[in-house]
Amino acid sequence: MFVKNLSALLLSLLAIGCSANEAEIQKAIEAKLGVKVESVTKAGYFGLYEVYADGHIFYTDDKVSAMLIGGDMIRAQQAVNLIDLKNNRNITDERLRKLTAIKFSDLPLERAIKQVRGDGKRVLATFEDPNCGYCKRLAKDLAKLENVTVYTFLYPILSEDSLKKSRQIWCSADRLKAWNDWIIDGKTPGGRDNCDTTAITRNQEFGRKLNITGTPTIVFADGERVPGALPLNALEQKLNQQK
Template sequence: MQNMKRVFAALALLGVALAASADEAAVRRMMQGKLRDTGTIESVQKAPWGDLYEVIVRGPDGPQILYVDGAASVIIAGQVIEAKSGNNLTEERKRKLTAIKWESLPFEWAITSVRGTGRRKIAVLSDPNCPFCKRFETDLQKLDDITVHILPYAVIRPESVRQSKAVWCSKDRVKAWNDLMFNRVEPQAGTSCDNPIDKLIAFGRKLGANSTPTWFLETGERYTGALPLEDTRKLLDQASPPKR
């Protein structure tokens, strides 16, 4: 009798799983018909809250998270905020989707500076004419025990390409970059040396980095924009904790 109960319970769970799978497949078909050639559906799954499905759509700018009802009659393209904690659940999910392997970043193309032990690690796609990059890098200058990899991502203005190449061709790249970023002192070097600037632009676009600064922690998680200094410090300490 006990064995029969277990069989019935297993069959019931299987039925629920098959029903959910069928619903997800139906949502995928309906959404693909609506999207047509604007993107490719990577995944469909039941959202962990509400009576909605999470649909991940891959487009030229990277993954987009949509929420739809079971009939795909309502499509929500926006942010979901958890009322109790205030956490942005959509952003948290997107960071997981866009995370990369830290070691896959092209550090040989970076302008790297180390302060103190260098235990905190960050890589920043930065444009020399980006005001938010300047603010973010100014805050990073206030942190000790940090390794900063600047990946010049010259996409804002045409002169950003020339300036970034001249920085790379400078004898002291860190000084040349900081002089340009913080003091608007143009680098005096030429631009004809072998440099990775065009490759970095292609690399950033392949990642779907459509704003600056775009930055990565040692965990591979991606962030955009200039967060308050204390928020950045907290994230760095979580990603690169002190060794004991």
């Protein structure tokens, strides 16, 4: 749990009174929160510093005398958002997308189910649990895309049945057909589940390393990561931006 007792944490931080640079802020927060801070940068607003740690962004002042932490961060959600009202920009969201970006060339595509439509020039990857309802909704929209290559990483995180289905799909002679039969048409995968499924285990390890906590998670060619099922028009817009 990222923050066990927010009130106690804030009170303890008030004891730190000297001004600090980025390195000192990082050291102080790591000591108080017990997590690795990946970056500390000036937020550009109200003299605040942006702190990125454990997949979340929060804010503190140069004396580390107080912090802005969303209550919902306990449930792994980003609740505090810094908004630039003049330019109508969600600064926190923009920064979080940049900080959580995944270099597409780093994806182990050999462990994904590949499907190509048309010329396949537009590219995206997804992390999906076979029992995820939003994944089923996404699959129906992905099926409508043209000239695209989709890499689907089986990422069973919801239940033991998710793992069993993932293994059965991976062990199928035609993995793409087995995946689409289930995720789009609802045809339960059959057959064995005892082939070499280390790819699925490694996908789970890889996803945890990237702090992928929900499905579907979409990764576009530019590295942008989007949690959740985007509607068809949003998928088209994002893919067309990458031509």
